[in-house]
Amino acid sequence: MTEQSPWPVQRLAPPDPETYSPRQREIHEAIASGPRGGVRGPLAVWLHRPELAAAAQALGQYCRYDSTLEPRLSELAILTIARIWGAEFEWFAHKGHGLRAGLSDTVVEAIRRGDTPVFDREDEEVVHAFARAAHVDRQVPDALYARAIDVLGEQRVVDLVGVLGYYSLISLTLNIFRISPPDTAPKELGPDE
Numbered sequence: 267m268t269e270q271s272p273w274p275v276q277r278l279a280p281p282d283p284e285t286y287s288p289r290q291r292e293i294h295e296a297i298a299s300g301p302r303g304g305v306r307g308p309l310a311v312w313l314h315r316p317e318l319a320a321a322a323q324a325l326g327q328y329c330r331y332d333s334t335l336e337p338r339l340s341e342l343a344i345l346t347i348a349r350i351w352g353a354e355f356e357w358f359a360h361k362g363h364g365l366r367a368g369l370s371d372t373v374v375e376a377i378r379r380g381d382t383p384v385f386d387r388e389d390e391e392v393v394h395a396f397a398r399a400a401h402v403d404r405q406v407p408d409a410l411y412a413r414a415i416d417v418l419g420e421q422r423v424v425d426l427v428g429v430l431g432y433y434s435l436i437s438l439t440l441n442i443f444r445i446s447p448p449d450t451a452p453k454e455l456g457p458d459e
Contacts, residue, residue, distance in 0.1 A: 273354070273444070273446030273447070273449065273453075274444045274446065275444065276443060276444050276445055276446065277442070277443045277444050278311055278314070278443045279311075280305075280310035280311055280313055280314075281313050281314055286313075287316070289316040289317075290313050290316045290319075292316075293313060293316045293319045293320050293323070294313060296320070296323065297309055297319070297323050300323075300327065301327075301330075301331055306359075307355050307356075307359065307436075307440065307445055308322070308435075308436050308439035308440055308443075308445060309322065309323060309326075311439065311443050311445060312439070322432075322435070325428075325432050326432060326436075328428070329425070329428050329429045329432045329433070333422075333425035333428065333429065334419075334421045334422045334425045335393075335422055335425050335426060335429065336367075337363070337367035337368075338364075338367040338368040338369060338390070339389060339390065339393050339418075339422075339426075340429050341360055341363050341364035341367045341369060342364060342369055342373075342390055342393050342394060342397075343393050343394075343397050343426060343429050343430060343433070344356065344360045344363075344364070344429065344433050345357065345360055345361065345364050345369075345374065345377050346377055346393075346394055346397040346398060346401075347397060347401065347430060347433045347434060347437055348360060348433075348437060348455070349377050349378065349380060349455060350397075350398070350401045350402065350437075351401075351434070351437035351438070351440075351441060352441070352455050352456065353436070353437035353440045353441055353455070354440075354446060354447055354451075354453060354454065354455050354456065355440045355445050355446055355447050356433065356436060356437055356440060357378070357454055357455055358447035358448075358451050358454075359447075361374060361378075361454075369390070370386070372384070373385065373390065377394075378454055378455065382394070388417055389417055389418060392410075392413055392414050392417045392418060393418070393426060395410055396410060396411075396414050396423075396426060396430075397426075397430055400427070400430050401430070401434070411423075414426070
């Protein structure tokens with residue numbers, strides 16, 4: 267008897283590298299040789315449209331590695347988005363990054379459960395509240411916006427909005443095409459966690 271995967275069947279597989287067009291190969295190599303070290307998840311599926319993959323890769327490069335947000339805050343925003351969207355692959359891909367960047371186990375676990383964490387740092391509290399408001403209410407109230415500017419500064423707020431938008435695109439892609447973590451990964455965000 268074969269063990270069934272806990273994940274739904276992926277709707278769209280990445281293109282076969284054996285049949286890549288020259289542009290697909292070029293974009294694949296550009297992504298694989300960068301800080302990601304490989305082409306996985308939504309980037310792999312986006313290779314069906316290499317120009318989308320190239321543009322998304324460039325935006326992702328900036329949001330993940332080059333923004334004014336330190337990794338602790340960007341990973342907090344990413345995990346918050348993953349939880350809101352129920353994007354298991356995103357959670358799987360970023361939980362370890364968040365912990366290594368300095369997020370506490372209790373904060374990460376509270377986010378996983380869908381609870382509001384108790385934060386020791388004001389910047390983390392602001393990023394989490396901002397991300398939730400932007401995605402749940404689809405708006406950031408004036409008082410929260412003013413607090414974010416005060417705590418993070420204008421440039422980091424602009425970058426935070428960019429991270430939120432990019433990882434919403436990621437989560438949307440993951441959910442629509444049912445891109446899941448490896449079969450051996452635990453289901454952490456779903457109803458049967």
